[in-house]
Amino acid sequence: xTTPLLLLQGVAKRFTLHHQNQLELPVFDAVDLxxxxxxxxxxxxxxxxxxxxxxxxxxxxxxxxxxxxxxxxLAGPVDLTEVAPRELVRLRRDTIxxxxxxxxxxxxxxxxDVVAEPLAEDAGDDPAGIEAARAEARRWLxxxxxxxxxxxxxxxxxxxxxxxRINIARNMIKPKPLLLLDEPTASLDAANTATVIELIRxxxxxxxxxxxxxxxxEVGAAVATRRxxxxxxxxxxx
Ligand SMILES: Nc1ncnc2c1ncn2[C@@H]1O[C@H](COP(=O)(O)OP(=O)(O)OP(=O)(O)O)[C@@H](O)[C@H]1O
Numbered sequence: 001x002t003t004p005l006l007l008l009q010g011v012a013k014r015f016t017l018h019h020q021n022q023l024e025l026p027v028f029d030a031v032d033l034x035x036x037x038x039x040x041x042x043x044x045x046x047x048x049x050x051x052x053x054x055x056x057x058x059x060x061x062x063x064x065x066x067x068x069x070x071x072x073x074l075a076g077p078v079d080l081t082e083v084a085p086r087e088l089v090r091l092r093r094d095t096i097x098x099x100x101x102x103x104x105x106x107x108x109x110x111x112x113d114v115v116a117e118p119l120a121e122d123a124g125d126d127p128a129g130i131e132a133a134r135a136e137a138r139r140w141l142x143x144x145x146x147x148x149x150x151x152x153x154x155x156x157x158x159x160x161x162x163x164x165r166i167n168i169a170r171n172m173i174k175p176k177p178l179l180l181l182d183e184p185t186a187s188l189d190a191a192n193t194a195t196v197i198e199l200i201r202x203x204x205x206x207x208x209x210x211x212x213x214x215x216x217x218e219v220g221a222a223v224a225t226r227r228x229x230x231x232x233x234x235x236x237x238x
């Protein structure tokens with residue numbers, strides 16, 4: 001059996017609401033989940049059950065209240081529940097990708113460079129590497145149908161769907177072993193949704209492990225290799 005790329009063992013999550021007399025809001029009692037290379041696990045469950053919370057735990061945006069979250073990084077396994085900040089930055093650069101619904105706009109940086117940045121960063125000062133990163137960014141922008149006249153403008157004024165496509169390109173351009181997708185097609189039209197389905201399938205085909213949330217049932221069905229209901233990880237319903 002191959003080692004899973006991502007392994008959650010007994011993961012619990014409670015939020016403590018400090019402005020409400022330290023009220024405890026339990027979300028997960030015990031999450032046990034293993035995801036291997038080439039799998040696309042689609043998270044199901046009614047609104048508020050904890051789908052986004054689970055992705056944020058895996059991305060280490062949220063701290064688990066108990067349990068272990070192990071990811072296979074280049075240098076070996078890492079427990080995300082006790083990772084140091086500097087190691088987390090490295091993991092997010094090389095191992096864990098996260099596509100949220102919204103682009104965090106970087107003022108004054110043109111779309112082409114926003115998309116090229118993850119590859120350009122690895123190229124350092126090597127001009128050929130930087131040009132290769134920008135060439136790859138052009139391919140992603142074209143594939144996601146961003147009109148060429150927008151490539152040299154900062155995405156702050158782009159439409160919701162255009163910003164979402166820039167976000168997808170930026171976060172998928174560098175192939176990473178683990179990819180977390182939080183409704184990547186929420187604002188996209190049919191043609192671009194179809195392209196994103198292709199991109200997700202290509203990522204699983206190259207061996208990425210993917211965990212995703214898709215409110216569009218057709219998209220979820222098109223990409224899932226397995227479905228998991230997050231309601232199974234809690235004893236109480238909200
Ligand atoms: N930062 C937070 N502080 C307090 N409570 C939170 C926080 N983040 C999420 N929650 C609570 O955790 C529960 C799960 O929220 P989450 O966003 O993960 O649900 P979801 O299944 O993704 O919902 P939806 O499908 O509506 O997006 C909700 O009750 C929510 O209010």
